[in-house]
Amino acid sequence: xxxxxxxxxxxxxxxxxxxxxxxxxxxxxxxxxxxxxxxxxxxxxxxxxxxxxxxxxxxxxxxxxxxxxxxxxxxxxxxxxxxxxxxxxxxxxxxxxxxxxxxxxxxxxxxxxxxxxxxxxxxxxxxxxxxxxxxxxxxxxxxxxxxxxxxxxxxxxxxxxxxxxxxxxxxxxxxxxxxxxxxxxxxxxxxxxxxxxxxxxxxxxxxxxxxxxxxxxxxxxxxxxxxxxxxxxxxxxxxxxxxxxxxxxxxxxxxxxxxxxxxxxxxxxxxxxxxxxxxxxxxxxxxxxxxxxxxxxxxxxxxxxxxxxxxxxxxxxxxxxxxxxxxxxxxxxxxxxxxxxxxxxxxxxxx
Amino acid sequence: xxxxxxxxxxxxxxxxxxxxxxxxxxxxxxxxxxxxxxxxxxxxxxxxxxxxxxxxxxxxxxxxxxxxxxxxxxxxxxxxxxxxxxxxxxxxxxxxxxxxxxxxxxxxxxxxxxxxxxxxxxxxxxxxxxxxxxxxxxxxxxxxxxxxxxxxxxxxxxxxxxxxxxxxxxxxxxxxxxxxxxxxxxxxxxxxxxxxxxxxxxxxxxxxxxxxxxxxxxxxxxxxxxxxxxxxxxxxxxxxxxxxxxxxxxxxxxxxxxxxxxxxxxxxxxxxxxxxxxxxxxxxxxxxxxxxxxxxxxxxxxxxxxxxxxxxxxxxxxxxxxxxxxxxxxxxxxxxxxxxxxxxxxxxxxxxxxxxxxxxxxxxxxxxxxxxxxxxxxxxxxxxxxxxxxxxxxxxx
Numbered sequence: 001x002x003x004x005x006x007x008x009x010x011x012x013x014x015x016x017x018x019x020x021x022x023x024x025x026x027x028x029x030x031x032x033x034x035x036x037x038x039x040x041x042x043x044x045x046x047x048x049x050x051x052x053x054x055x056x057x058x059x060x061x062x063x064x065x066x067x068x069x070x071x072x073x074x075x076x077x078x079x080x081x082x083x084x085x086x087x088x089x090x091x092x093x094x095x096x097x098x099x100x101x102x103x104x105x106x107x108x109x110x111x112x113x114x115x116x117x118x119x120x121x122x123x124x125x126x127x128x129x130x131x132x133x134x135x136x137x138x139x140x141x142x143x144x145x146x147x148x149x150x151x152x153x154x155x156x157x158x159x160x161x162x163x164x165x166x167x168x169x170x171x172x173x174x175x176x177x178x179x180x181x182x183x184x185x186x187x188x189x190x191x192x193x194x195x196x197x198x199x200x201x202x203x204x205x206x207x208x209x210x211x212x213x214x215x216x217x218x219x220x221x222x223x224x225x226x227x228x229x230x231x232x233x234x235x236x237x238x239x240x241x242x243x244x245x246x247x248x249x250x251x252x253x254x255x256x257x258x259x260x261x262x263x264x265x266x267x268x269x270x271x272x273x274x275x276x277x278x279x280x281x282x283x284x285x286x287x288x289x290x291x292x293x294x295x296x297x298x299x300x301x302x303x304x305x306x307x308x309x310x311x312x313x314x315x316x317x318x319x320x321x322x323x324x325x326x327x328x329x330x331x332x333x334x335x336x337x338x339x340x341x342x343x344x345x346x347x348x349x350x351x
Numbered sequence: 352x353x354x355x356x357x358x359x360x361x362x363x364x365x366x367x368x369x370x371x372x373x374x375x376x377x378x379x380x381x382x383x384x385x386x387x388x389x390x391x392x393x394x395x396x397x398x399x400x401x402x403x404x405x406x407x408x409x410x411x412x413x414x415x416x417x418x419x420x421x422x423x424x425x426x427x428x429x430x431x432x433x434x435x436x437x438x439x440x441x442x443x444x445x446x447x448x449x450x451x452x453x454x455x456x457x458x459x460x461x462x463x464x465x466x467x468x469x470x471x472x473x474x475x476x477x478x479x480x481x482x483x484x485x486x487x488x489x490x491x492x493x494x495x496x497x498x499x500x501x502x503x504x505x506x507x508x509x510x511x512x513x514x515x516x517x518x519x520x521x522x523x524x525x526x527x528x529x530x531x532x533x534x535x536x537x538x539x540x541x542x543x544x545x546x547x548x549x550x551x552x553x554x555x556x557x558x559x560x561x562x563x564x565x566x567x568x569x570x571x572x573x574x575x576x577x578x579x580x581x582x583x584x585x586x587x588x589x590x591x592x593x594x595x596x597x598x599x600x601x602x603x604x605x606x607x608x609x610x611x612x613x614x615x616x617x618x619x620x621x622x623x624x625x626x627x628x629x630x631x632x633x634x635x636x637x638x639x640x641x642x643x644x645x646x647x648x649x650x651x652x653x654x655x656x657x658x659x660x661x662x663x664x665x666x667x668x669x670x671x672x673x674x675x676x677x678x679x680x681x682x683x684x685x686x687x688x689x690x691x692x693x694x695x696x697x698x699x700x701x702x703x704x705x706x707x708x709x710x711x712x713x714x715x716x717x718x719x720x721x722x723x724x725x726x727x728x729x730x731x732x733x734x735x736x737x738x739x740x741x742x743x744x745x746x747x748x
Contacts, residue, residue, distance in 0.1 A: 052642050073648035085639035089661045099647035150646075 002063050002076075002153040002186050003028050003214055004049065009058035011210075018044050021211040022058070029184045035197040035233075036207035041192045045081040045207075046156050049188065050079050062153065078147035082137045082163060086131040086146070093127040096146045110149075117148040120182060121175070137168045143228030144176070148183070157189040161166055161196065173199055192232050198222070206230050228346035231277045237308060239340075240283070240318045242276040249274065255341075258313055260291040263335055265351045274349070275342040280308070282338035283320035356463040356472075357406060363476050364455050365398035372429075373448050374487060382515045386436070390429070391487065397425055401448075402455065409459045410696060412622050418456075422448035454479065493723070500528050500717035507712060528717035536704065536714065537692075545679060545697040546612055546725075552617040552678040553671050556625050559618070560670065564629035565655055570642070579630065582623045590620070594687050601688060610689045616684045621674045628673070632666035633659060672733050676726055698723045 004026040009242045011019040016219045018041040026032050034042040047053040049060060051072030060067050067075050078162065086095050093114060118124045121141045131139055139158060147155055157176070161169045179201055180187055191197055197204050198218045206213040206229070213233075214226045225231035225239075248256040253267040255277055293313060301308040302324060309320045309328060320332060341349040372394055380386055401421050408417060422445045430441040462468055499507070501516050503524065518525070532538045566572070567579045595615065598607075605611030636659065644654045660667065685699040695703060703719045704710045 050642075050646060052645065077646065079646055081641070081643065083637060083639050085637065085643040087640065087643075087658065102648045102653070146643075285631050297661045 001028060001184070003185065004154065004188075005059075005061040005064075006045075007059045007061070009045075009048065009060060010056045011041070011048065012056060017148065017210065022210065024205065024212065024213065024215065026186060026188065031180050031187045031200060031202040033189045033191060033197040033201035033204050034207060035191055035194060035204055036213075037233075038192055040207040041210040042192075042207050043158055044188050046079070046158055046188060046242040049075070049154065050156055051075055052079075057154060062292065076153040077156055078150040078152035078154075079158060080140075080143050080160045082159040084131070084143040084163075086139060088131050088144055091128055091130050092123065092134070092142050092145075093284050095131070095142060096127075099146070099150045101121075105208050113149045113151070114145075117145040120144060120148065120179065121145050129271060136164050140164065141175075144179070148179075155185060155187040155285050157187065157191075159191055161188075162191070162193070170197075176200060194236065198234065198333060202240060206233060224348075225277075225340065226348050228275060228277065228342050230295075231340060231342075235279055235281075237280050237319045237321065239277045239279050240316075241342075242278075242316050242318075244274045244276055246271050246273060248287050257339070258291075258293040258316075260293060262291060262339065264336065264339075264341075267341075267349070267351055268342075275344075275346065277333060277340035277342060278318075278338060280319045280321040282334055283318065283322075284328050284333045285309070285320065285322050285329045285331070287333060289335050291335070292331050295330055295332050300328055353460065353464050356468050357403075357460075359469050360406075360455075360458060360463060360472050361399050361402040362661045363472055364451075365395055366456075367476050367480060368398040368401075368448075368451050369394050371451065371483070372444065375420065375443055375447055379436075379443070384436060384440060386434070388434070388619065390434075394429065397428055401452070405452065405510075406458070406460055414456050418449050418452040421452050441620065445709070489717070491630070494724075496716050496719050500713055500720050501525055502713050503527070504711050525698055528711075528713045529721075532714050532721070536700070536718070537589050538697075538700070538718060540693075540722065541695050541697045541700040542725075544694060547615065548613050548696055549675050549678040551610070551614050551638065553623060553674045555614060555618045556621050556674045557667065557671060560622055560625035560629055561655065561667070563622075564626045564633055565659060567626065568633035568671040569638075582626055585619070585623050590683050594683060597684075599685055607688050608694045610694065612688055613685065616688070617678045617681060620681075620684075621677050627671045627673060628670050629663070629666055632663055636662055668733055672730065675729065679722075679726055 006022050006024045009019060009022040010017075022045065034045060036042050043103075044053055048055050049067075049123050051067070055068050059068055061067065062075065064193050087098065090098065093290060096114045096117060097110045100113060107217050114127075115124070118127060121144060123138065123141050123145060126134065126138060131142070132255065138165075143160070160176075164172060164319065173196055176187075176189075180200075189196070198221075201218055203215060203217055205215050208229055214221060214230045216224070221230060221234055223289070224233070228239075228241060232241065242257065244255060244257070248255055249269050249271055250261060252269045253265070254261055254263045255269070255274070255276070256262075281313050295311040295313040295318070296318075297309060299310040301310075305324055307322050307326075307328070309322060311318050311320060311330075311332065313332075318332075322328075339351075341351060343349055373389060373391075376386055376389055376736060401424075405417070405421070412420075425448045426441050426445050426739060429444060430436055458468075458472065498516055506517070523530075567575065567582075601607045601612050604612075606615070640662075641654050642656055644658050649657060681696075682697060682698045682702070685696045689695055689699050692700075692703065696717070701715060701722065704718060705715050
């Protein structure tokens with residue numbers, strides 16, 4: 001029930017500029033995921049919202065109230081840390097009720113809130129235990145429960161699942177998604193894991209070196225990447241990028257890609273270098289496609305439900321994702337609508 | 352390889368046995384036994400044979416019976432064939448042998464085949480040897496102190512090197528020195544003074560050290576690195592350098608012969624190390640815990656009292672223990688600043704007594720025991736608080 005506005009926020013540690021001119025509007029009840037490679041400033045942004053990190057320049061507004069100078073405790077945010085940060089000398093109940101106790105709320109209210117949170121997260125039977133007697137997943141639940149009892153306007157998650165094993169991570173991801181449906185508030189979630197970003201987010205912010213590369217819904221980010229970085233960051237294995245030289249740009253709307261002359265509509269190309277992006281899942285084997293090329297198969301990884309085929313075509317190394325029941329064949333096909341064109345600077349050329 | 356290892360094993364274990372038996376014989380001599388000959392050759396041969404026999408028999412008979420058998424053979428050979436000695440001496444030898452055979456029970460021909468087994472044997476026995484040697488070196492003076500305090504003036508004059516305790520005498524006579532030091536030498540008062548000074552130092556030191564250590568560990572302020580590195584600089588000044596200027600200052604301020612004066616000096620000397628120890632521990636507490644506490648609306652003092660202190664109880668109690676021991680045992684400053692017997696601390700009182708030629712030695716030793724025992728008991732009691740790992744479970748899995 002809050003909107004957050006970043007207005008040209010800057011942050012540097014020493015001479016190291018972490019975030020430059022960051023502006024963004026987070027809408028009410030939105031689940032926003034900040035994603036990017038490590039060191040891109042995503043955690044710093046989160047900590048600036050919480051007030052654990054000073055804002056060097058620019059402003060952050062919550063519900064049109066400037067919070068730059070506001071004490072962390074007055075910002076009505078709750079943070080879930082990567083390392084859980086549970087108080088080890090208190091049991092689960094005390095951990096979850098600690099913030100309310102500091103505020104000197106009445107006992108019944110505290111009890112009610114803790115019980116509600118415990119019920120949402122299904123940790124009612126753990127309330128008497130100490131953090132060291134809990135498993136990783138249970139600790140993370142308690143940490144989220146502690147955030148819920150604070151009744152914040154904004155939930156901040158700082159890579160909350162990266163200490164869990166893969167199975168538990170998938171389970172908790174679903175839990176967090178459900179939680180957001182249950183308690184409609186703003187959630188800002190930092191992760192470096194693209195799967196978490198794609199599955200959880202209402203909107204994704206892709207960051208690199210403290211700059212926004214793209215903001216959009218998961219579909220937009222996947223289907224309509226604005227540049228090579230975004231294209232390669234989302235999707236696994238990452239998008240194949242082919243360098244196209246001037247002589248392969250045949251006319252202003254025809255490019256020679258992998259031995260095929262591919263014609264695009266509505267395109268005005270100059271005679272210069274371009275980058276072509278095509279996702280591994282869009283390279284097809286044994287399927288009817290408009291274009292095909294012959295290649296050399298280097299390696300096949302069988303993942304059970306699908307196969308990753310590493311292929312070599314001239315000087316290009318490509319990977320293709322195909323269903324595991326399909327035969328391997330060196331004849332690879334692709335369609336024109338799955339091709340992304342990027343200019344020399346990596347910016348998308350819209351088709 | 353096996354033959355070589357077997358011989359080395361037997362030799363090392365034999366020397367270890369000789370060491371044990373020799374210590375026992377020395378102690379027995381001090382108890383008044385008249386042992387003319389240590390019979391090292393015979394012990395050597397016996398020990399060597401026992402080691403070999405142990406390897407040959409290995410686990411054909413149960414270890415318990417084997418130990419008893421070997422011990423009995425040794426006791427009979429050593430005690431009854433060579434020289435007649437009282438039964439308690441032989442029981443001691445028996446126990447030593449029992450211990451010895453149990454120590455070597457884990458070796459057998461199988462693991463002696465391995466190439467590195469000589470090293471393992473060597474270090475095993477070196478460890479044992481080290482433990483026994485150093486505990487002997489440390490415990491023996493304490494034993495002397497204890498024994499002397501239980502003697503009469505007469506017994507001390509007759510044979511000063513007799514280290515036996517005569518338990519036959521009346522309990523009142525046995526503890527006479529302790530009654531005397533409390534009655535005629537006012538040791539009760541000294542203990543009280545020492546306790547007040549030591550506890551006072553602990554409290555004041557912790558009062559200053561905890562916030563200071565927290566500030567150095569966590570807060571960013573001007574001169575922080577300089578401060579944290581310069582904390583230990585005070586230790587570059589030997590106490591004796593400080594004592595004389597302090598003496599003049601304290602004389603003028605009227606702080607000599609006062610507990611307050613001692614508290615000031617003791618706090619000043621223990622504070623640096625206390626801060627240093629605590630800040631190291633505070634740094635090891637995950638920072639996220641405090642950040643979580645900030646979001647829980649705690650103030651800085653709230654964080655210190657509700658998060659940092661409960662989590663640092665092991666560190667705080669070891670610092671308290673350290674400070675207490677320093678203050679309890681401190682001698683130089685109390686020697687310089689206290690010259691009125693009414694305000695003496697224990698260590699100062701003992702020095703005062705020993706300076707007096709008429710004070711019998713057994714009283715001095717009784718006094719020394721009184722100084723030592725509290726520290727010993729406190730250490731044993733506090734030891735359980737020194738367990739680490741209180742932060743377990745707060746972060747990560």
